[in-house]
Amino acid sequence: MCVYVVGNITVDETWAIADIPAKGSSVHGNKISQDIGGKGANQAILLSRCGINTTLIAAIGNDLNGRWIYEKIHHEPLHHAPEYLFPCNSDTSLIFNCADGDNAIITTTTAADSLSIEIITRALVRAVPGDILLLQGNFSFEKTRDLLLLGKQRGMTTVFNPSPVRDGFSQLWPWVDIAVLNQPEAEKLQPTGVSNLVITQGARGAMLINASQQQFCPATPALAVDTTGAGDTFLAVMLASALLRKTEIDALSLTHASLAAAITVSRPGTCSAFPDVAELKTLLSHRG
Numbered sequence: 001m002c003v004y005v006v007g008n009i010t011v012d013e014t015w016a017i018a019d020i021p022a023k024g025s026s027v028h029g030n031k032i033s034q035d036i037g038g039k040g041a042n043q044a045i046l047l048s049r050c051g052i053n054t055t056l057i058a059a060i061g062n063d064l065n066g067r068w069i070y071e072k073i074h075h076e077p078l079h080h081a082p083e084y085l086f087p088c089n090s091d092t093s094l095i096f097n098c099a100d101g102d103n104a105i106i107t108t109t110t111a112a113d114s115l116s117i118e119i120i121t122r123a124l125v126r127a128v129p130g131d132i133l134l135l136q137g138n139f140s141f142e143k144t145r146d147l148l149l150l151g152k153q154r155g156m157t158t159v160f161n162p163s164p165v166r167d168g169f170s171q172l173w174p175w176v177d178i179a180v181l182n183q184p185e186a187e188k189l190q191p192t193g194v195s196n197l198v199i200t201q202g203a204r205g206a207m208l209i210n211a212s213q214q215q216f217c218p219a220t221p222a223l224a225v226d227t228t229g230a231g232d233t234f235l236a237v238m239l240a241s242a243l244l245r246k247t248e249i250d251a252l253s254l255t256h257a258s259l260a261a262a263i264t265v266s267r268p269g270t271c272s273a274f275p276d277v278a279e280l281k282t283l284l285s286h287r288g
Ligand code: ATP
Pocket: 163, 181, 182, 183, 200, 201, 202, 203, 204, 205, 206, 218, 219, 220, 221, 222, 224, 227, 228, 229, 230, 231, 232, 234, 257, 258, 261, 262, 265
């Protein structure tokens, strides 16, 4: 069984600035960190660190950032396709942390937009019925819909994390088996008919709703310093926990996910905040 994560991969640059610059102004700032990010990459990295056979299908551009990402991603225990660099800039998220604790983020999708359905279909050539197709919200509505349809035609289990939300995403539920959303996304998109629905509620916890149960799992208390990637950690570890135990998503999957997310929020950065292979092995051995 293999999980195919089709999504984006970015360089996350975090800058400290006094305040959001006014139009026409020029301000000083400090670059605090550079990290791998992008929801597709985040989720694939965590799944693979849990011991799941994971393929990340994401486009990396042919520039300095792209070569940096390429080098870093090949240290993770996942497969990456397509293996070449795309003739465009890599995707970047510029995260501006203001002195008052507020932030502003600018993200590009040039590389993600270059990943056509034809390229993705070729990268999915070895996918078989029972494999998992995991998508986030970084592609257009049309591309996301076509990928979900492709996954269902191939007999794959489809997992959708519709973040960031785009117009039309609420029409996609008929092709989704497992949906993971935060509370505002769930209120906006009203998921219906999915066999497993998980709604995360930040520091409160998360709710699992399926045919056999409606279960709330409180968050694991943590001294939160940076919540970037909490949702991605939660989703990936929850899915990995169920797949490793060959069960449906259950209360124990949510417990494992909440332990992992508590580690992520307690450290700064994106990928560098994620639990490592040893930490994940330990927390996945908890029996509830
Ligand atoms: P993000 O977009 O910031 O990655 P999200 O909006 O997708 O996150 P959240 O609902 O904020 O998802 O968080 C997902 C899970 O992470 C929660 O269900 C909880 O288990 C954990 N979590 C989030 N914030 C905290 C916190 N401050 N302390 C402990 N756990 C947290």
